Amino acid sequence: MTIKKTARPTMIDVAQRAGVSQMTVSRAMSGKGYVSEEVRLKVTAAAKEIGYVQNKLAHGLRSENTQLVAVVLPTLGNSVFTDVLTGITDAVTQHGFRPVFGVTEYSQESEEELVQDLLSWRPLGIVLAGIEHSETTRKAIIASGIRVAEIMDIDNSPISIAFGLSHKAAGKKTAEYMLSKGHRRFVYVGSQGGKDLRALKRFEGFLEAINEEGATLISTEISTLPSSLAGGLRTTEQILSAADKPDAIYYANDDLAAGGLMYCISNGIRTPEDIALAGFNALPFLDAFPIQLTTIRTPRYEMGWQAGKYLVDPNHTHYASEQRCIDVGFELITGDTC
């Protein structure tokens, strides 16, 4: 006879205590199949007495239903993605699911490994941030046969379904608004060394629009660091100290833009008279600023929520082969800085 490592109670222990078969315990706990009220009470009492805890590994292995949803995000260091994760978590938790996540740090190689690893948990579905993935990643997910939802971006072909917005259109819209306010000489400020593909798409849309109008992009300042207020502030200081000053700065996101705005506020630089500023995301802390930043509001929580709901809601129709994009839209916040 071998010695068990952990003698955690199983359904067999509960069954013995309740004087029924193990299968009856299973039925009483899961609520599936017929169990008399009397027996059900005996079983739940016995389970509580001996501290029975379900083993989800065994459950998942046998039933092929893990109650797990995999989530792949570039980082948790930006509230944009924690908003999304919160939406996903809320949606799937409602249906008894749990998220298992990993972060890629904006690397497609990391994403490949991560997806492989997450798939080994046999989740019901997977949520991927972004719509650009390596062929290996796409193949692995398709081969697994599980449900997929891509979020944030719709500017490409999704594996199956995408809930997002057109970043190219958002960049374009920002440019059009800035141009309409008479700005003509721009600087673009980015971060992450250009690894943020959605930021690049916004910049692309932005560039197209200003080129169409014959306006000028003086320079681009892309730091390798993650975006931060402090980084945006420093970069803005440099830009405004240079000989060839722009009349407007387009930032990859609100973290950078807020830093720029803070620099202006602190140094008595007027917006938009001395310099116009625009960001992206409409982060909530900007509400507290005395000057409202021109930016674009994105429904981050909602994208996560919709994707999560889509994956776990049994009433949803699922699109295995059909590819479709759900445009959740965005809203230009004109603000005071253009």
Next chain:
Amino acid sequence: MTIKKTARPTMIDVAQRAGVSQMTVSRAMSGKGYVSEEVRLKVTAAAKEIGYVQNKLAHGLRSENTQLVAVVLPTLGNSVFTDVLTGITDAVTQHGFRPVFGVTEYSQESEEELVQDLLSWRPLGIVLAGIEHSETTRKAIIASGIRVAEIMDIDNSPISIAFGLSHKAAGKKTAEYMLSKGHRRFVYVGSQGGKDLRALKRFEGFLEAINEEGATLISTEISTLPSSLAGGLRTTEQILSAADKPDAIYYANDDLAAGGLMYCISNGIRTPEDIALAGFNALPFLDAFPIQLTTIRTPRYEMGWQAGKYLVDPNHTHYASEQRCIDVGFELITGDTC
């Protein structure tokens, strides 16, 4: 449309393809036991060809080793906890583990359910934010026999080990500094309807210190909402518009304090001459403010990292019954607002 159950390849399929037994595949994939280099290559090639993906449910069930770490947090809506989660994730990922998490929204009842559910995944260990838990929660974890680490707080008896700081001491230290700067009439600003127990402990320490010195607490303003800059701003406006004005405000955290500081900056109110302000956490975005907030720096990422490392590092000694607190400390940032 029904979801078809895909016949995903197992080790048996790999074995057939490679012309070996299933057990040899298991050994080749896991690296445990003897496998000749020749066979190992055949197996990995066969696995790749048919798109084999490990089944972690079966692995975990058989080996009693899930490579999972459970994480319980009050919310993801505050960067304090995402910092912690990032630390945990980084530490456990290094050792091939994956976090499974859930949020309690500051409710002990939610925590009970959540812990029960997370335990059913048979994680190697669990990280809990905070040191105050219901007796049911404590019992369930102890009965499960898994490793536990509590983080953030050390002002109580941990289940096993806690990595955190004394919030009471932090509140006291802030009060002492403010008193040393001559402030005597205080208002306290909180949020979450007092459900944030760590904030309450800081307030407790703060109160003790000002009472010892005979200073006055004019009032406490505790909103039921989650903390935000906008909330801090509004509350500060109210406080400074009242007839009985304090000479210092102590905020439950930096989100609220930053809102207050922003109100002062926007309205030409001088700190600390007109009003002194202090917060808690030293959130990074405050670096970009023209006036540095008086606050307390907390090693959030480090707490998460240490807890994660403690749980999954095979070289660590584990303290099953012994209770101990690891004080990670804090640092007073004197700043400009006191």
Next chain:
DNA sequence: TATTTTTATGTTTACGTTAACATAGAGACA
């Protein structure tokens, strides 16, 4: 050369659960 050790592989079984099938009594209906 004989013996022991190391390496390499296979066979059987068990992890804890649920699906599928089996059985039997209670009540409904002809």
Next chain:
DNA sequence: TGTCTCTATGTTAACGTAAACATAAAAATA
């Protein structure tokens, strides 16, 4: 009254993997 359906329970097998045990050839040692 006999058959049929519904309810309540039990029995057996299977999910995919790794531990335990078994075996045999190759290498090391005596």
